[in-house]
Amino acid sequence: MALSFLNKRSQDREMSFVDHLEELRWHIVRSLLAILIIAIVIFVYMDTFFDTVIMGPIRPNFISYDVLCRFSHWIGAGDSLCVPTLKGMTLQSTTFGSQFISSISIAFVSGFIIAFPYVFWEFWRFIKPALTPKETQTTRFAIIFVSFFFFTGAAFGYYLLAPFTFSFLGNYQLGHLHMLETRPMLSDYIDNLVNITLGSALAFQLPVVTYVLTRIGLVTPNFLKKYRKYAFVAILVVAAIITPSPDWMSQMLVCIPLVILYEFSIVISKRIYNQEEAKMKAWK
Numbered sequence: 489m490a491l492s493f494l495n496k497r498s499q500d501r502e503m504s505f506v507d508h509l510e511e512l513r514w515h516i517v518r519s520l521l522a523i524l525i526i527a528i529v530i531f532v533y534m535d536t537f538f539d540t541v542i543m544g545p546i547r548p549n550f551i552s553y554d555v556l557c558r559f560s561h562w563i564g565a566g567d568s569l570c571v572p573t574l575k576g577m578t579l580q581s582t583t584f585g586s587q588f589i590s591s592i593s594i595a596f597v598s599g600f601i602i603a604f605p606y607v608f609w610e611f612w613r614f615i616k617p618a619l620t621p622k623e624t625q626t627t628r629f630a631i632i633f634v635s636f637f638f639f640t641g642a643a644f645g646y647y648l649l650a651p652f653t654f655s656f657l658g659n660y661q662l663g664h665l666h667m668l669e670t671r672p673m674l675s676d677y678i679d680n681l682v683n684i685t686l687g688s689a690l691a692f693q694l695p696v697v698t699y700v701l702t703r704i705g706l707v708t709p710n711f712l713k714k715y716r717k718y719a720f721v722a723i724l725v726v727a728a729i730i731t732p733s734p735d736w737m738s739q740m741l742v743c744i745p746l747v748i749l750y751e752f753s754i755v756i757s758k759r760i761y762n763q764e765e766a767k768m769k770a771w772k
């Protein structure tokens with residue numbers, strides 16, 4: 489009888505695990521479906537989307553070039569922030585299927601970026617039943633904050649980092665004879681644009697990660713302050729990974745916001761830590 493009871497408990501745990509897998513599967517399916525729907529819409533209007541959005545950072549009339557130059561003159565810095573445009577830059581495709589494959593890649597990556605809030609919401613719905621009422625209460629605005637920092641980072645990478653990067657790499661000239669011409673591959677340009685945009689979007693999640701780690705007790709403000717200098721070295725490494733160009737301006741464009749976000753994370757961690765300390769004292 490005891491053996492039968494143990495077998496029943498084992499089956500219940502196994503069914504519970506299978507049920508969780510089934511639930512996770514449907515969350516993934518709904519997320520993929522949302523990405524697929526947006527990707528199909530983008531693919532239908534691919535020509536317009538490609539000309540205006542994907543090719544934007546290397547078009548001479550891209551908004552960032554004009555805004556940065558105006559800002560540079562407004563602060564009295566002259567032409568120091570005026571990014572040289574890429575005049576006459578064309579991309580090349582050397583295989584029959586590369587343009588079609590690139591269209592599919594563009595559609596799905598763009599679909600993921602646009603559908604990110606919904607994808608994260610599905611993820612949060614999956615883990616919500618495992619949270620306590622207190623944890624659920626403290627994470628009720630998680631979707632808003634995560635989405636805000638994600639889109640802020642993506643916009644930063646697309647409108648600021650990408651123009652600086654492609655301007656430097658496209659205008660860089662080896663030698664004095666001008667016998668070399670830069671004609672980048674379509675796939676190379678898309679890979680760099682995706683890495684810059686998504687890399688910046690993920691890097692800007694630092695305050696959110698700090699918030700979560702402080703809540704669960706793995707990080708304290710004193711810890712962040714103590715290892716600040718090591719964090720700055722890590723930020724330099726992240727900047728070097730995100731920016732494919734070796735020029736210092738592009739890397740500083742990444743480092744400065746990340747340093748600011750790190751200091752902001754210390755403020756967030758200190759506030760959460762003080763709240764938890766006050767609750768512990770009240771409990772005692």
